[in-house]
Amino acid sequence: MMTKQAQAKTVTAGMLVVGDEILSGRTKDKNIGTIADFCADLSIDLSEARIVADEIDEIVEALNALRAKYDYVFTSGGIGPTHDDITADAVAKAFGVELKVDQRAIDAMQARFIDYEMTAGRLRMARIPEGGELIDNPVSGAPGINIENVYVMAGVPKILQAMLESIAPTLQTGVRQYSVSVNSQVGEGVLSEPLAALQSSYQTVKIGSYPQLGSKEYMTQIVMRSSDEKILEQVRHEAQAIVDDLFEKAKKGQGPTI
Amino acid sequence: MMTKQAQAKTVTAGMLVVGDEILSGRTKDKNIGTIADFCADLSIDLSEARIVADEIDEIVEALNALRAKYDYVFTSGGIGPTHDDITADAVAKAFGVELKVDQRAIDAMQARFIDYEMTAGRLRMARIPEGGELIDNPVSGAPGINIENVYVMAGVPKILQAMLESIAPTLQTGVRQYSVSVNSQVGEGVLSEPLAALQSSYQTVKIGSYPQLGSKEYMTQIVMRSSDEKILEQVRHEAQAIVDDLFEKAKKGQGPTI
Structure with a gap:
């Protein structure tokens, strides 16, 4: 007799950390440990993690390698309003789709704050790759992005954790270990x-x-x-x-x- | 006029962390931060870090990708005496060379302790890929391995740090940032x-x-x-x-x- 567990399949994940500040030693990464615990709780098998610099081609290459290999890819970092935040651009490039300012994202950001001026930087944060869905960010409003099996999240640990709470109920879980x-x-x-x-x-x-x-x-x-x-x-x-x-x-x- | 700095070249590095315990969340990695600081001190540009599980083919693939791409590769983890320590095997496979018990490694280990019995596990730690040099381990004796541009070191933070001290004077440094x-x-x-x-x-x-x-x-x-x-x-x-x-x-x- 097949038990319920034996029928369930293994669910795998890869993680991509984007950020010069980790590789330069300026900031010590906490997000890999957070994602590892998150995956363990959901019986998702975190199989690999990579840290790359804020270089668009490096992000694209790592993202394409990981999303082909694992059921899920979780990214952290590089989705803020400044010029050095290029993860959304890299995601769009990796999927070969347009990156456009998305009214849903503007609405999500403005819903958090009164008198929230949509500066050029904030409009950058409202750019969502075509076909992407928003990930709720209850901390600072600016959403993460879910496109196919990729979940693009913030690098600030507090915001990352909130985004993980947002996506947890939607993920397929694996065999309990x-x-x-x-x-x-x-x-x-x-x-x-x-x-x-x-x-x-x-x-x-x-x-x-x-x-x-x-x-x-x-x-x-x-x-x-x-x-x-x-x-x-x-x-x-x-x-x-x-x-x-x-x-x-x-x-x-x-x-x-x- | 070219200054001395302008003539110097950029020196790059990749890092490979080997260990299920990091990906399962059981252990929080400290070594990436250590290597990042180490590289910053030497003006070596740490360009990428990867964490893979204790799976030989995963280690081989990541190692071959990194060593082709960067001037140096630093690895941590998986060089202990137990069956789940397979980094040396993977390094030999990646370089296509034999992995043999090396008398220099036995000598290094026995020099640290009196009455040090060479158990089967310890003999595993004395296996060095053909063409490899030893990295001194003043903490517990069992050496790391340097083969071509790859530096294979322990995962225990205290031992890793000691091994980094051992190799620092031998490394080429980059333009000071x-x-x-x-x-x-x-x-x-x-x-x-x-x-x-x-x-x-x-x-x-x-x-x-x-x-x-x-x-x-x-x-x-x-x-x-x-x-x-x-x-x-x-x-x-x-x-x-x-x-x-x-x-x-x-x-x-x-x-x-x-």
């Missing part, structure tokens, strides 16, 4: 062999190992992920047994800890 | 037109505008970058005049602040 972890007081050098054997026995479970430099509580965290909770519990049990056994041996002086 | 900024108490919507005009007048200067949501001191930061300090000072002066003028008008009720 469960995650369990086991903390080990022996290090990766000792763990690597039994862990590789465990991975071979359970090929549907993804087993990752993450060293914790400088942690006093444990030296390695073993993280196991699967859509099957039952198998996951079994693997967690076996991983715990491996870890306990190695630590007991180390305590008795019969084996190394690192 | 200077950066100045002006804080504006009026917002991007008002600034965008005069700023676009300023950019048109000074095409060798890169002018970026960064809104500061929630800051009380200013609403927008204008950042100007160039290798020519004299022109930069001139642009800074003009940007300051624009900002002051717009703010004066706004205070007198003769213009908008946002």
